[in-house]
Amino acid sequence: MDGQRKADKVEVEQYDSPTGGWGSVGSLANYSAREGISSPALWASLYRQNKPTGFACVSCSWAKPATPHRFEFCENGAKATIWEQTHHRTDRDFFASHRVSALRDWSDHDLERQGRLTHPLRYDASLDQYVPVSWEDAFTAIGRELAALDPRSVVFYASGRASLEATYMYQLFARVYGSQNLPDSSNMCHESTSVGLPKSIGSPVGTVTIEDFEKADMIFFFGHNTGTNAPRLLHPIQEARKRGVPVIAFNPLLERGLIRFKNPQSPAEMLSPGEGTRMSSDYLQLRGGGDMAAMTGIAKALFAIEDAGGEAGAKAVDRAFIAQHGHGFEAFEAFVRATGWDEITSRSGLAQDALEDVARRYARAERVIANYGMGLTQHRHGVGNVRMLANLLLMRGQIGKPGAGISPIRGHSNVQGQRTVGMTEKPELAPLDAFAEFYGFEPPRDKGLDTIGACEGIIDGSVKAFIGLGGNFSRAVPETALVEEKWRGLRLHVQIATKLNRNHLLPGEVTYLLPCLGRIERDTQASGDQTVSVEDSTACVHASFGRRPPASPVLLSEPKIVAELAKATVPGRSSIDWDGWVADYGIVRDEIARAYPKDFHDFNARFRQPGGFHRDIAACRREWNTETGKANFYVPETLDVDPNIDTTGYDVFNLMTVRSNDQFNTTVYGMDDRLRGISGTRRVILMNRSDMERLALNDQDFVTLQTHADDGVERRVGNLRVHAFDVPQGDVAGYYPELNCLIPLWHHATESHVPAAKSVPVRIFKAGAPQPA
16 A cells, blocks of 8 residues: 555655645646546646636635636645546445455555445445445335434434535435434534634624635734645735735644745746745744633733723724623623733743734734634634634624624535534524424424534444444544444444545444545436535535536435435425435525525525625624624633643643645545655654653654543554654644544533544653553
């Protein structure tokens, strides 16, 4: 396997080139050649990517502009397209030659690199192999199994790549069946946003559109690796920097995307000898989990500027906005004023004068955008982090006006949209009364299982079946080893997928693998070629139309598979015309508009327009759909976002899991991380050099990481190379999903249940050194 062979050629050296540039171009050229795709075929697809008449990228969910660039894709987005368009096939011959138990030793990269799935498959325990099965037999058998189970014991999971149409049908199928166990991938990343923002501003999503970046005169980034996770956002940031807009980044790691960027869209830039655009005017390298303290410090400095008076003081805090729109500000102000600078600097790892300088610049700005990622959400107090950032914007009236607002940068391509059309375990977030009226069935009203609840149910045996609409669930969740061990106790395991991944290699008693069309492929149904829709991070809904020929003539679309499963499982239990909906996806969009008229009125008429249509976000108009009818200020419980972790000990460190620029979520495109200067391996730990010296560690030493938790469960990962890196003392970083097994299932955000993957307490042992039993 290529990934394992290359692991012997490990190199780590500082990468000083800009993000984008010739590094991205060269990476794509090598990658497409490896996947056997001709240049004309590749460019024909990439030219249509994220265009109004083309297809929405299957990787990140960043906004699609109404007037796109000539090539509206990034390096990782192009890799996602190449990955789906590959000429490799995981076909009958492959499965006839490989036992499932042996495949479990393969890497994530090597499993998916085998190519597209071509036929529906059933796991045969006597052979330990997947064997071909007809679609009809698969649907009949799955329906029979589901009919024999208690619906409350069945989990219906969805990854973020399924369309709005497929998701709407999927959640209805689950509810007609009687299950409200509807976890999705947002449970693992931005659920802290979905819980925190409604309490602060009455909206579960952000208030910023791509047009706001043209008007902003200051931009914040908190906890987001933009160069890897949303590179197309670098274009408006670069344009802002060229206008002289300050961009202030807070992150424990110095990520290249927010340091230097050379735009591959610009021939002049590509041919120039320079290092591209300096992307951050200020880059504050705080401690892992230090964001709450840093934001408190900025707020404290704003109050000091106000107290000093003068023109700057008059603008530092927008008292008129707060009087009209705010609630709870007095308690928030009292908390900030009472918090001492010693605590702020200790918790944040930043100097007082650095935070005061940020506050002075912020006080002068008129239109400010604050972007953030999982560096805020994946902590025990991740919800508090989100609400504290809202505080910082609200105290200066920076929400609900052009060029300003809060901008959570979502990950997967339609993860935000799935929640919008009912993919939620929370009954209060779905229009259940409308579903009952429209479709003649009584949906369950109890709260279902989220991702953490699903994992707990798999471990304790109360979950009997798992249906996956995409994704690599067992690999993405925390407590990986125990979840994988208990997974095989499931009665039924069904996966709808385009490629083989590790979760597929954990069979239950009855297991089916159902291959589906990819988003770039032509989807032809009874009424003709179909278009689907997705929602981006800025709450804009877009059309997506695939034109590539399917990877196999046997493949079915996700809506078709969902409909056939529903027909086999719940015949006659609703008035839903499953066949009619599959014949014309426009009917599904009409149904979505009927269930969600405020957001989706005239859906079919609007979703094809360039740039999509923006959902009706009341907070953008300074209307606050909260219990108080106001924007609510939040008083932090503590500045320590992970109060149950003590990393002050000699050998206890704070682990942050990160992604490389050669992966998207659990999909690993290669073994390199060019932007961090790492090649040939993913089994690395990045560590402060002074911490390494203290533990007598040298570059390339092999170490073992062990979770520091007193709960009776041993969690270890060995055979990791340690390397000196620019990371704060006491912090270490390593790759997701390989290190997910170090995250205890209980170590999650207290209100949102998002795994606290950015602050895992670990101990580090040199290979061969004595280790605790």
